[in-house]
Amino acid sequence: MPENTELGLGDGDPRIQGAVITAPEVDAWFEREVLPLEAALMQFLQHNWRNESDIADIRQDIYVRVYKAALREIPTSAKSFVFASARNLLINKMRDAQVVPFEVVADVEALGTAIDEPSPDSAIIAREELKRLQLALDRLPPRCREAFVMRQVDGLSHREIAIRMGLTERTVRYHVKEGLRILANALYGEQPDMRRPS
Amino acid sequence: MSTDGIASATGAMAIEDKAAEWVADSHNPEGWTVERQAELDEWLSQSLSHRVAYLRMEATWRRTNRLAALRAPMRTPPSPNSSKNALWMRVAGALGLVVLVGALAGNYLRGPQGQLIETPKGGQEKLALSDGSQIELNTDSAIRLDIGSAHRSVELIRGEAFFEIKHDASRPFVVTAARHTITDLGTKFLVRATPDSLRVALVEGRARLEGISGRSQQHALVLSTGDVAVATDEATQVLKKSSRELTESLAWQHGLIVFHNTPLADAVAEFNRYGGVELVVADRGAANLTINGTFRFTSAENFAASAHEIFDVKVDHKNGSIVLSR
Numbered sequence: 001m002p003e004n005t006e007l008g009l010g011d012g013d014p015r016i017q018g019a020v021i022t023a024p025e026v027d028a029w030f031e032r033e034v035l036p037l038e039a040a041l042m043q044f045l046q047h048n049w050r051n052e053s054d055i056a057d058i059r060q061d062i063y064v065r066v067y068k069a070a071l072r073e074i075p076t077s078a079k080s081f082v083f084a085s086a087r088n089l090l091i092n093k094m095r096d097a098q099v100v101p102f103e104v105v106a107d108v109e110a111l112g113t114a115i116d117e118p119s120p121d122s123a124i125i126a127r128e129e130l131k132r133l134q135l136a137l138d139r140l141p142p143r144c145r146e147a148f149v150m151r152q153v154d155g156l157s158h159r160e161i162a163i164r165m166g167l168t169e170r171t172v173r174y175h176v177k178e179g180l181r182i183l184a185n186a187l188y189g190e191q192p193d194m195r196r197p198s
Numbered sequence: 199m200s201t202d203g204i205a206s207a208t209g210a211m212a213i214e215d216k217a218a219e220w221v222a223d224s225h226n227p228e229g230w231t232v233e234r235q236a237e238l239d240e241w242l243s244q245s246l247s248h249r250v251a252y253l254r255m256e257a258t259w260r261r262t263n264r265l266a267a268l269r270a271p272m273r274t275p276p277s278p279n280s281s282k283n284a285l286w287m288r289v290a291g292a293l294g295l296v297v298l299v300g301a302l303a304g305n306y307l308r309g310p311q312g313q314l315i316e317t318p319k320g321g322q323e324k325l326a327l328s329d330g331s332q333i334e335l336n337t338d339s340a341i342r343l344d345i346g347s348a349h350r351s352v353e354l355i356r357g358e359a360f361f362e363i364k365h366d367a368s369r370p371f372v373v374t375a376a377r378h379t380i381t382d383l384g385t386k387f388l389v390r391a392t393p394d395s396l397r398v399a400l401v402e403g404r405a406r407l408e409g410i411s412g413r414s415q416q417h418a419l420v421l422s423t424g425d426v427a428v429a430t431d432e433a434t435q436v437l438k439k440s441s442r443e444l445t446e447s448l449a450w451q452h453g454l455i456v457f458h459n460t461p462l463a464d465a466v467a468e469f470n471r472y473g474g475v476e477l478v479v480a481d482r483g484a485a486n487l488t489i490n491g492t493f494r495f496t497s498a499e500n501f502a503a504s505a506h507e508i509f510d511v512k513v514d515h516k517n518g519s520i521v522l523s524r
Contacts, residue, residue, distance in 0.1 A: 023490050023491040023492065024492070025458075025490065026490065026491075027253055030253055031253060032251065035253075035254055035257055056210040056211050056214070057209055057210040059210065060209070060210035060213065060214075060247050060250070060251065061210075061246075061247075063250040064245075064246045064247050064250055065250075065252050067246055068246055068508065071489075071490055071491065071508050072487075072488070072489075072490070072508060072509070073459075076299045129261060130265075133261065133262060133265055134265065137262075137265060138518075143267065148262075149265075151222075151225075151226070152259075152262050152263065152265065153265060155227070156227075156231070157226055157227045157228040157229075157377075158226050158228065159228055159229075172221075173222065173223065173226075176222040176226075177215070177218045177219045177222040177223075178218070180216060180218045180221060180222055180255060180258060180259060180262070181214060181218040181255070183258055184214075184218070184254055184255055184258035185260055187258050187261060188254065188258070
């Protein structure tokens with residue numbers, strides 16, 4: 001494995017010990033403005049960072065930085081802020097790793113143009129989202145899909161689903177969790193499954 | 199690769215997995231308890247990386263709800279009683295709030311004239327009057343109640359109180375505070391008295407505000423919903439506030455304090471009203487930082503830790519106080 005094995009948590013540990021921070025405004029902003037950028041962000045990261053296995057951590061690190069900054073002040077443009085954070089983080093990581101492949105830096109520099117595409121209107125986004133979710137749902141492993149649909153569509157509890165499927169509640173819980181995790185990636189990351197083979 | 203995904207995952211993967219588990223569990227119509235909610239809050243408070251992962255999963259969960267609209271139920275419809283509680287939990291969960299069950303449930307009748315009612319620092323009290331009106335006292339507050347057959351009057355001696363008044367034209371309800379009177383015209387309002395000013399926020403309805411200091415003859419002002427009046431002996435200023443802002447100024451009824459671009463110095467003063475560990479802001483650099491968020495007012499230590507985390511302010515423990523500086 002190359003040198004870049006650290007978690008990518010960058011400057012300062014993002015832990016907040018025991019604090020109860022809830023910032024509904026920031027949460028809403030994060031969901032509305034930042035999460036929809038994930039597919040583009042993932043594409044950018046994959047393009048500019050060769051070690052695929054670092055990408056989930058890098059993305060998380062970017063989200064933490066962006067969220068933390070928004071707690072102080074919500075950035076006016078989520079898009080430029082997210083990509084500027086991504087860019088800085090990658091440059092720092094490259095520096096730390098002391099490998100600065102020329103073409104990657106060039107690519108980072110070229111980023112400016114790529115992020116300025118106009119956003120489609122929200123009705124189109126909503127339809128797109130639904131389509132993506134449906135496709136992803138249909139591609140879930142059969143038992144996982146069945147459990148997830150019974151939970152989210154039919155509104156049954158884990159216990160009720162367990163009885164119907166002849167499984168333990170624990171297994172049902174696992175299926176629902178797993179379904180949600182995979183759907184989140186389909187919805188935001190457009191990655192069928194980012195899990196790397198071990 | 200392992201299918202359980204937990205042991206083998208790297209940091210972000212493990213967190214994502216855990217977040218999905220929390221969201222799935224918190225929406226399960228059975229088995230979600232106040233204790234589990236507290237555990238979730240604890241987990242969320244451990245790291246911003248937990249929070250962002252949770253937000254992402256929670257947002258996904260809400261969006262997959264739309265799938266329900268497209269698909270005919272595969273089996274029997276859900277039991278009708280399964281979702282009411284879950285909805286509340288969902289809302290609470292989404293906001294990361296602790297569910298306060300019955301924490302403020304004490305309603306009792308108090309009648310006698312001229313009765314003095316006080317709350318200590320950190321205390322709160324809700325009073326139900328025999329006429330159906332209600333008064334809720336915040337921390338470190340005192341009122342004197344005088345309810346008769348022809349008059350109803352309350353003196354706010356210090357602190358803050360929220361009034362929900364059953365209007366009765368024949369028996370006006372008059373609140374006296376900081377050399378002003380507030381006369382109910384059918385109303386819910388919040389009054390906060392400090393040594394040199396009075397703040398009246400009209401949550402609903404109307405009320406009349408008059409100065410009673412001998413020095414200046416102030417005009418009576420009729421305040422309506424959304425008006426916030428700040429009155430001193432010299433002048434009264436009225437601002438319009440949104441219903442959200444008004445609701446937030448009542449967050450103390452749920453044990454919470456809400457800050458929007460609040461200077462750290464003001465935020466600290468707000469915490470100190472509740473009498474926990476005293477917070478001190480040592481220099482102007484720290485005082486001018488602005489903070490957003492919702493906090494439990496019992497968690498001054500946690501607030502200090504957050505301030506350290508978000509702003510890199512220094513946190514020192516000195517003589518039982520927590521000193522924040524840049």
